[in-house]
Amino acid sequence: MKKKLLSVFLCAAMAASLLVGCGNAASTGSSGSAGGGNGKVGVAMPTKDLQRWNQDGANMEQQLKAAGYDVDLQYASNDIATQVSQIENMISSGAKVLVIASIDGDSLGTVLAQAKEQGIKVIAYDRLIMNSDAVTYYATFDNYMVGTKQGEYIRDQLDLDNAAGPFNLEIFTGDPGDNNARFFYGGAIDVLKPYIDAGKLVVQSGQVDFDNVATANWSTENAQSRMDAIISANYADGTKIDAVLCSNDSTALGVTNSLEANYTGEWPIITGQDCDVANVKNMIAGKQSMSIFKDTRTLAAKTVEMVDAIMKGTEAPVNDTKTYDNGTGVIPSFLCEPVFADVNNYKELLIDSGYYTEDQLK
Numbered sequence: 001m002k003k004k005l006l007s008v009f010l011c012a013a014m015a016a017s018l019l020v021g022c023g024n025a026a027s028t029g030s031s032g033s034a035g036g037g038n039g040k041v042g043v044a045m046p047t048k049d050l051q052r053w054n055q056d057g058a059n060m061e062q063q064l065k066a067a068g069y070d071v072d073l074q075y076a077s078n079d080i081a082t083q084v085s086q087i088e089n090m091i092s093s094g095a096k097v098l099v100i101a102s103i104d105g106d107s108l109g110t111v112l113a114q115a116k117e118q119g120i121k122v123i124a125y126d127r128l129i130m131n132s133d134a135v136t137y138y139a140t141f142d143n144y145m146v147g148t149k150q151g152e153y154i155r156d157q158l159d160l161d162n163a164a165g166p167f168n169l170e171i172f173t174g175d176p177g178d179n180n181a182r183f184f185y186g187g188a189i190d191v192l193k194p195y196i197d198a199g200k201l202v203v204q205s206g207q208v209d210f211d212n213v214a215t216a217n218w219s220t221e222n223a224q225s226r227m228d229a230i231i232s233a234n235y236a237d238g239t240k241i242d243a244v245l246c247s248n249d250s251t252a253l254g255v256t257n258s259l260e261a262n263y264t265g266e267w268p269i270i271t272g273q274d275c276d277v278a279n280v281k282n283m284i285a286g287k288q289s290m291s292i293f294k295d296t297r298t299l300a301a302k303t304v305e306m307v308d309a310i311m312k313g314t315e316a317p318v319n320d321t322k323t324y325d326n327g328t329g330v331i332p333s334f335l336c337e338p339v340f341a342d343v344n345n346y347k348e349l350l351i352d353s354g355y356y357t358e359d360q361l362k
């Protein structure tokens, strides 16, 4: 039911953004092939459960078709075995290029070795695919910068350089199998760690290291239950939580749900990423302080440039050739710029640009 509603909502969102393809974006079926004669591109997305991947998939499909490609778009319900078998099918059904947003960056080595053997090129989409030499390009956002912006926001809002403090902070990052999570966490912690070390920021739960603050599958429910436990052990008496660093919107949603149910103190600063509709609504309602806007239309456009270059035997434009080593060497990358969003600029960023309609945010 939840998925159906999300689907309906997304169709409206996509239509409003002049994007197409919802009807084709079934979670298990192929999206067919209305593109053209330029060859087939397989697009493997992790899940339909999170809003952003639906947008990514729809954008990729629409833009690839417009460029004359046949598209096989698949979503894998966050299940690694499903994603592997979807990729196997793409290989056997004649895809020339694979665009993959992996569920677990380390689990695709074997299937991608098959792709390589058959001369099929691979583009890692948003998330780096690790330990595979089959990856030609990586298209993503500057993931470290995402974390830096979140950390700087907390630093500036609490005025950590001048205020006496100490302030209470809790930390939520993403799935350990997603290479991005370490970049988001790293960017933020590099800003905040000096204040933690100096005692100006205090993490009452004691959970600071990546492994202790990771959220399996980036799941809202997992974040919520961890926050429930943190509140009951440390803040049940109304002790103020000053800030919660959340690496993305699905974790921020879990934290917000938990605070609403269990917390009686003054509302904390909460960070996020993706500008998901539920979270933008929370920003408008004063329940989430900021998010990071990653325009998935831009990422899709950059990825289509890479597909084009591969198909034509030329080189795609990249802007980073040193950051993303996947264990077999540095993967030439294009890093799109993540943008800070809050209640003051969301209209310009999200509505004026056609990403959402005003009604969707009501």
Ligand code: BGC
Binding pocket: 050, 052, 126, 127, 174, 178, 180, 181, 218, 248, 249, 250, 273, 274, 294
């Ligand atoms: C993406 C984020 C997203 C998260 C959870 C990350 O790899 O970069 O935008 O919030 O996955 O899906």
